[in-house]
Amino acid sequence: MEDKHTILTKSEIDQVLIERHTLPVHKKIRQAGAAIAGLGGLGSNVAVMLARAGIGSLHLIDFDRVEPSNLNRQVYKMKHLGDYKTDALREEISEINPYISVRTDTVKLTPDNTGVILADDRIICEAFDRAESKAMLVNHLLEHRPDAAIVSGSGMAGYGSSNAIHTQQRMKNLYLCGDGTSDIASGIGLMAPRVALCAAHQANMILRLILGEKDV
Numbered sequence: 001m002e003d004k005h006t007i008l009t010k011s012e013i014d015q016v017l018i019e020r021h022t023l024p025v026h027k028k029i030r031q032a033g034a035a036i037a038g039l040g041g042l043g044s045n046v047a048v049m050l051a052r053a054g055i056g057s058l059h060l061i062d063f064d065r066v067e068p069s070n071l072n073r074q075v076y077k078m079k080h081l082g083d084y085k086t087d088a089l090r091e092e093i094s095e096i097n098p099y100i101s102v103r104t105d106t107v108k109l110t111p112d113n114t115g116v117i118l119a120d121d122r123i124i125c126e127a128f129d130r131a132e133s134k135a136m137l138v139n140h141l142l143e144h145r146p147d148a149a150i151v152s153g154s155g156m157a158g159y160g161s162s163n164a165i166h167t168q169q170r171m172k173n174l175y176l177c178g179d180g181t182s183d184i185a186s187g188i189g190l191m192a193p194r195v196a197l198c199a200a201h202q203a204n205m206i207l208r209l210i211l212g213e214k215d216v
Contacts, residue, residue, distance in 0.1 A: 007098065010099040013054070013097055013099065014026065014030070014054075017029075017030075017053075017054040021053075021054070025211065026054060028210055028211055028212075029053055029054050029055055029056070029207065029210055029211070030054055030055070030056045031056055032055055032056055032057075032123070032210040033055065033056055033057035033058065033059065033101075033121070033122075033123070034050060034055065034057075034058060034059070034121070034123040034124070034125060034206050034210075035058075035059035035060075035061065035118055035121035035123070035124045035125065036058065036059065036060055036061065036125045036127055037061045037062075037109055037118075037124065037125065037126055037127060037128065037137055038061070038062055038126065038127035038128040038129065038133075039060055039061070039062035039064075039074075039085040039086065039089050039127070040062075040064075040070065040073075040074055040085075040127065040128075040129055041070075041073040041074050041129075041156075041190060041192075041195035041196075041199070042125075042127035042153045042156070042195065042198060042199045042202060043060075043062070043125065043127030043199075044074045044075040044076065044085070044089055044092075045074070045075060045195070045196050045199035045200070045203075046125050046127060046199045046202050046203045046206070047060060047075075047089055047093060048075050048092065048093070048096065049199065049200065049203035050203055050206060050207070051093045051096045051097050051100055052096060052097075053203075053207060054097065054100075055100065055210075056100065056101060057100065057101035057102070057103070058093065058100060058101070058102050058103070059103045059104075059105070059118075059120075059121055060085075060086050060089055060090065060102060060103070060104045060105070061086070061104070061105045061107065061109060061117065062084075062085045062086055062106065063084075063106055063107050063108040064084075064085055065082055065083060065084055065085065066080040066081050066082065066083050066084075066085055066088050067081065067082075068081065072190070072191070072192060073190055073191060073192040073195045073196070075089070075092055076088050076089075076092075084106050086104035086105070086106045087104070087106075090102045090104055105117050109133070109136075109137060110136075111136060111140055114136075114137060114140050114141075115140070115144055115145075118141070118145070118148070121148065122147065122148055122149065123148070123149045123151070123206055123209055123210070124137075124141060124145075124148050124149070124150050124151070125151045125152075125202055125206060126138055126150060126151065126152040126153065127153055127199075127202070134152065134154065138150060138152055138174065142171070142173075142174065146173065148173065149173045149175070149209050150173060150174045150175065151175045151177065151202050151205045151206055151209075152174065152175065152176050152177070152202075153176075153177050153178050153198050153199070153201075153202055154176055154177075154178040154180055155178035155179035155180045155181050155182045155183070155198075156178050156179065156182065156190070156194045156195050156197065156198035157182035157183055157188050157189065157190055157194070158182050158188030158189065158190075158191065158194065159188075159191055159193070159194065160179065160182060160194070162193070162194070162197055164179040165177070165178055165179050165194065165197045165198055165201060166178075166179075166201070167201045167204075167205050167216045168180075168216060169215065169216045175205050175216065177198050177201035177202045177205065178198045178201070182194075
């Protein structure tokens with residue numbers, strides 16, 4: 001019986017992904033990277049999906065720690081409670097594919113540090129919880145980083161229809177995923193299925209950008 005804890009080699013993982021995606025697609029994804037700003041319900045799920053797709057590098061940004069209220073929709077486990085999300089998510093990704101290059105910044109993004117922290121990133125996933133943080137990051141990037149593609153999330157609260165969640169291209173380099181209307185402030189809360197649906201839209205749009213598909 002094979003050891004269930006066997007770690008696949010990089011070439012073995014590559015071969016599996018080539019069989020799933022074809023060599024040309026896998027090469028593009030393996031050579032690409034993305035930044036994820038906010039590692040909550042959206043960002044943690046986006047990161048795991050991109051890791052499973054075989055992305056070459058991820059830049060993870062969040063200042064928060066894992067708490068019990070995160071467990072209903074984020075990828076973390078009870079063993080991560082109290083850990084920084086950057087550290088916990090790096091660990092989760094390493095268990096999926098230890099050959100992905102993961103860079104972390106355990107810091108809160110502000111207008112003063114965003115430019116420096118995201119200077120080298122060309123695809124940026126906005127995955128913040130708070131509307132003001134979302135607006136700050138998107139507006140800063142639109143003004144200062146016309147070379148960057150932004151994939152943002154808005155509207156995934158509650159348990160409304162899955163079909164209401166979609167991806168829209170709002171500007172040349174701005175893609176918005178979600179239903180655009182639901183808000184936890186209305187008291188309907190956040191549940192894993194709709195949050196994960198929105199995260200899947202974001203991850204898929206990032207993969208489309210990597211593969212040269214810039215429409216929605």
